[in-house]
Amino acid sequence: xxxxxxxxxxxxxxxxxxxxxxxxxxxxxxxxxxxxxxxxxxxxxxxxxxxxxxxxxxxxxxxxxxxxxxxxxxxxxxxxxxxxxxxxxxxxxxxxxxxxxxxxxxxxxxxxxxxxxxxxxxxxxxxxxxxxxxxxxxxxxxxxxxxxxxxxxxxxxxxxxxxxxxxxxxxxxxxxxxxxxxxxxxxxxxxxxxxxxxxxxxxxxxxxxxxxxxxxxxxxxxx
Numbered sequence: 001x002x003x004x005x006x007x008x009x010x011x012x013x014x015x016x017x018x019x020x021x022x023x024x025x026x027x028x029x030x031x032x033x034x035x036x037x038x039x040x041x042x043x044x045x046x047x048x049x050x051x052x053x054x055x056x057x058x059x060x061x062x063x064x065x066x067x068x069x070x071x072x073x074x075x076x077x078x079x080x081x082x083x084x085x086x087x088x089x090x091x092x093x094x095x096x097x098x099x100x101x102x103x104x105x106x107x108x109x110x111x112x113x114x115x116x117x118x119x120x121x122x123x124x125x126x127x128x129x130x131x132x133x134x135x136x137x138x139x140x141x142x143x144x145x146x147x148x149x150x151x152x153x154x155x156x157x158x159x160x161x162x163x164x165x166x167x168x169x170x171x172x173x174x175x176x177x178x179x180x181x182x183x184x185x186x187x188x189x190x191x192x193x194x195x196x197x198x199x200x201x202x203x204x205x206x207x208x209x210x211x212x213x214x215x216x217x218x219x220x221x222x223x
Contacts, residue, residue: 059143134195
């Protein structure tokens, strides 16, 4: 869900907060399930202690406690407006993106700026050009406490670690388990939001129209 809603800020943050809760609470559920098996319970206690001391898990468990006891987490967000040919950013302008705002807000901000003058980067594609080039926003989410790695990658690493502990516990209880395979989607798809030329053209026209109206209202009438 974090990948599905990568460019919708509120939905992404809701999915992140739900993930953080599940990450810690699934371990709590496993603990409850093995209470009547003393040898497994003793083993799990030691494993949980080791798990909680791992830097990544410790960080995310603490973020979960913030979510539960204080408020929704607000991760850091940055990105670029530019154009793509379907894979990677060809030309772009890096800028911070408000973690409470959708990615679309970044390109609209650029369009409003361009409408006053010119598209100095040449990234606004208002017509289909046949070359597969589209205006886009590339966005990344990160935690301020772990700024060197993208957030869904951190989440995937943590989930695999917790899943392994859960599967090991199930094996000790006599279950025959199949280890799940977890793979993130291509970041060239997840991190990019591409805009149809017709939409870009419409937004540019609206921005220019608003500027024209504002200038008209600002022009003093005859004395």
